[in-house]
Amino acid sequence: MCIRVQYAPLTAACSQPYDARHQVITLPEDLPRRAAIRVIRAVLSELAITQPDFGAVCWCGAPVGALPRIPHQARREQVSHGA
Numbered sequence: 001m002c003i004r005v006q007y008a009p010l011t012a013a014c015s016q017p018y019d020a021r022h023q024v025i026t027l028p029e030d031l032p033r034r035a036a037i038r039v040i041r042a043v044l045s046e047l048a049i050t051q052p053d054f055g056a057v058c059w060c061g062a063p064v065g066a067l068p069r070i071p072h073q074a075r076r077e078q079v080s081h082g083a
Contacts, residue, residue, distance in 0.1 A: 002058040005040060005065070007031075017043050025064075040064060 007029040017039070018025050025043050027036055040056045049059045056064045 002060055002062050003044070003064050005036075018047065037065065 003023050003025060005025045005027060008026050010028040010030065017027065025040055027039060031039065037056060041051050044056055044058075044064065045051055047059075049057070051057065058064050
């Protein structure tokens, strides 16, 4: 089972960000999304999982991310509003 990421209210659950039993990294829900990948990489590094230059990977090599790489609105096939 690969490592997953979840967001939760800032409580005691976030004091230990990695739950080994469930293989889940818990981040505070008010953490800015731009900082989330840095926190994920830091937790994975503490688990001795070598990280690439960009992004974050599980021990199996699968990407671990906090957000989709392409924003939802950019996935549409047709533009509905002009710039």
